[in-house]
Every structure is written in C-alpha cells, then in structure tokens.
Amino acid sequence: MANALLFLGLLAFSFSVVLAVDNSALQDFCVANPNSQVLVNGVVCKDPKLVEANDFFFSGLHQSGNTSNAVGSRVTPIAVSQIPGLNTLGISLARVDFAPWGVNPPHTHPRATEVLTVLEGKLEVGFVTSNPENRHIWKVLNKGDVFAFPIGLIHYQRNVGYGNAVAVAALSSQNPGVITIANAVFGSKPDIADQVLAKAFQLDKKVVDYLQSKF
Numbered sequence: 001m002a003n004a005l006l007f008l009g010l011l012a013f014s015f016s017v018v019l020a021v022d023n024s025a026l027q028d029f030c031v032a033n034p035n036s037q038v039l040v041n042g043v044v045c046k047d048p049k050l051v052e053a054n055d056f057f058f059s060g061l062h063q064s065g066n067t068s069n070a071v072g073s074r075v076t077p078i079a080v081s082q083i084p085g086l087n088t089l090g091i092s093l094a095r096v097d098f099a100p101w102g103v104n105p106p107h108t109h110p111r112a113t114e115v116l117t118v119l120e121g122k123l124e125v126g127f128v129t130s131n132p133e134n135r136h137i138w139k140v141l142n143k144g145d146v147f148a149f150p151i152g153l154i155h156y157q158r159n160v161g162y163g164n165a166v167a168v169a170a171l172s173s174q175n176p177g178v179i180t181i182a183n184a185v186f187g188s189k190p191d192i193a194d195q196v197l198a199k200a201f202q203l204d205k206k207v208v209d210y211l212q213s214k215f
C-alpha cells in the first residue's frame with residue numbers, strides 16, 4: 001500500500017515535471033487570435049488562411065529601454081503578446097537594459113528556463129538553488145558571454161561595468177511569466193499580514209510596514 005502510494009506520488013511528480021514547459025504543437029502554427037472570447041490554456045488560433053508574415057514579426061528591439069526607475073533596468077519582453085505567432089511554440093525572448101549599477105531584481109519565471117546573452121557591458125548574474133541548500137551560483141559576464149537560469153529558480157542580474165549594459169534573454173515559454181520577489185511579497189494587493197512577513201523574514205513589524213509602503 002505504502003509502495004503503491006509512493007509510486008503514485010512519483011508518477012504525479014514526474015508528470016508535473018514533464019508539463020513544466022509549454023506543450024508541443026500539433027500543427028505548423030496556431031497564431032494567437034486576440035479577439036476570441038474563448039479561454040483556453042494558451043490562446044485560440046486565428047484562421048490559418050488569414051495568417052500573414054506580420055503575425056510572426058516584431059520591430060524595434062534595437063531601441064534601448066528606459067532605465068530611469070528605482071532599480072535602473074528595463075525588461076522589454078517579446079512573447080506571445082508581442083508576436084501572436086509564438087502561441088503554442090514554447091519560446092520567447094526579452095531585451096534587458098541596465099543603467100550603471102542597475103539591477104534586474106531577484107525574480108523567477110514559473111514557466112521557463114532562460115538563456116541570457118550579454119551584448120554590451122559587464123553583468124554580475126546569479127541564481128539560488130532550492131531548499132535546503134539555497135546555494136548561490138553566480139558569475140561575472142562580459143560581452144558575448146551566455147548564462148543559463150534553470151526554470152523556476154530565483155535569479156538576478158546587476159550591471160557591474162562602467163557604462164550601460166544590454167542583454168538578450170531567450171525563454172522556453174511563449175508566456176514565461178515573472179514573479180519579482182520583493183513586489184510579490186511586499187507589494188501584494190491586498191497586503192500579506194505584516195505579522196506573517198515579520199516572522200518569515202525575521203524583521204521588526206515596523207520594518208515590514210516600511211517595506212510594504214515601498215512596493
């Protein structure tokens with residue numbers, strides 16, 4: 001009985017791992033139809049006969065993002081919302097701009113592994129493995145360097161060079177999602193009770209209230 005339960009548990013676990021990336025497509029393409037009222041996992045397909053080149057096209061990624069903000073970085077995503085032809089294809093990308101000492105703050109993509117290529121500048125990058133180790137794996141990257149962030153793990157980048165930095169990230173989902181840790185924890189609406197966060201982060205409640213006011 002216990003063995004059977006263990007087996008079922010393992011089966012459920014491996015099944016969820018298999019589904020941790022986008023499902024494979026069963027047709028050449030399924031260009032997202034933004035006008036459909038039907039809600040499915042992904043987006044309903046546009047009539048293939050009406051599909052055109054612009055459904056697979058985006059222009060303007062040479063333009064730098066505006067980094068005048070509190071963290072000094074800007075992510076420009078090119079996912080299914082920008083290229084409807086990416087629907088069901090399990091891939092997307094993003095441009096990330098960094099002001100000097102700008103940070104792309106600790107965050108995770110619930111649905112994608114990321115491969116980051118530095119186009120300009122010098123970035124310190126890292127991710128943290130899951131409990132109980134919480135091992136911080138990090139490296140300084142220069143122009144042309146490539147680094148992978150495994151699906152689901154918390155990761156960050158910081159500009160440690162003298163000028164601006166630019167990177168392009170490839171992500172293994174049409175819609176990778178992003179959970180920015182500080183915003184999710186201290187900026188949720190409505191708030192998570194400050195008693196919860198005070199215990200979780202081992203902070204005085206006043207510090208929690210201050211952090212909640214920042215996000």
Ligand SMILES: *[C@@H]1O[C@H](CO)[C@@H](O)[C@H](O)[C@H]1NC(C)=O
Pocket residue numbers: 066067068069
């Ligand atoms: C960049 O963002 C800042 C802050 O929102 C804004 O004041 C500024 O006009 C923006 N710059 C450009 C070039 O859009």
